[in-house]
Amino acid sequence: MPSPQVDIFIPCFVDQLYPHTALNMVRVLEKVGCQVHYNPAQTCCGQPAYNAGYKAESRDIARKFLDDFPTPAAGSEARYVVSPSASCVGMVRNAYPPLFADTSDAARCQALRPRTYELTEFLVDVLGVSTIPGAALAGTYTYHDSCAALRECGIREAPRRLLDGVAGLARLEMAETSTCCGFGGTFAVKFEAISVAMAQQKVEHALATGANYIVSTDVSCLMHLEAYIRREKLAIKTMHIADVLASGW
Template sequence: MKVELFVPCFIDQLYPETAFNTIRLLEKAGCEVTYNAEQTCCGQPAYNAGFWDEATVVGQKFLKDFSADHYIVSPSTSCTGMVKYSYNDLFTGSIEQSHCRSIQKNIFEISDFLVNVVKKDYFGAELEGIAVYHDACSALRECKIKDEPRHLLSKVLGLEMVEVKDSEVCCGFGGTFSVKFEGISSAMAEQKVKNAMDMHADYIISTDASCLLQLQAYIDQYRLPIKTIHLVDVLTAGWGNI
């Protein structure tokens, strides 16, 4: 199966290892991965800030950079949701509508793709510790992804998954929300981290780098004995020992 990799800005700039691990994971699942180095942003920051004309220009480039002939897979639910659903606001009735609809049918967040398209859930990962899973807002409310990451994590050797209080509550990032309402944003992150630590968790796992960035910033600020980790990095953990 041939797939095209979409690497979101956050991962490209801040978590490049997650991008490489996404390739490794997809190849382990039997996929042939291609990456268009010309790709940039999906337009979500501009769209969420209300600059739809600017978001449309960025979105037009996205539609040119990806093919409608293959699955497009991304390690981000927020960016996947932007293309899959919010592009309706930008391209309905436009000359790009037909191509956009084809792209929307083919784009998947990686846990959704592995469980529901490839139908594989075990990749030989090993990670010792206790972990909680954080439901990113875009995953849960937009992409309707809840069980898929948990199912994949249940197959990781040595990892004990525990359900945390308010796992479906926002981490406080919300793009520009964390800048405009810093106090509220920080308090929301504090509560998420506190709930995880109450469960004696070693890790907070999520599908979105933006959520992980928000929570890790709070953890680092107070030097707390817990860390965030992307789902993809968990599913490729311990491969050097296999």
């Protein structure tokens, strides 16, 4: 059986602040038999500009994304676009269609959407993987459902299934796990006090479980929560799910 062909998209936050998460995603994908490809010309999905209201500018960035991940030729092997960010995947699936409606790029956009996946849903829903061989991490975790993963992409069970398969790791669900962490991109800048209060609430719910780690699919959420945790010197850590799945081997 041929190896699944995967083009990885590395989001801005991961590229600049958490490059080890990108490397760990590659390790996980290769561990389950994928052939991973990286296009160094890739930049951004366009979400920051889009969320700030700059639709024309975001369309220009999104068009480059279409160029960076071209549609495979008819009859060629399937090629997936996989990212360690449900936020970016949600942008491609939900914002690209209206951005490119009635344009010459509409067909390319429609072809890209069904082959673009967040890491955990690709592993579970496409490859049928529920356990990463050798994954091990001692301790307990509580899971944060990011808004993008849960509401934009419908991802809830896949990450939990993978995490529950990590040797030595046990789940402790927090209260209001689906409540927003408060980051929201430009929301954290425009409404700082509300954003910080939401982070505080999320972290307090996580601490109440007694878990060692807060795990999620989105580093933007984790970055926001980690900043609050560090400021308050709290005894809990954040980990992206790719880093957890690559632990122990």
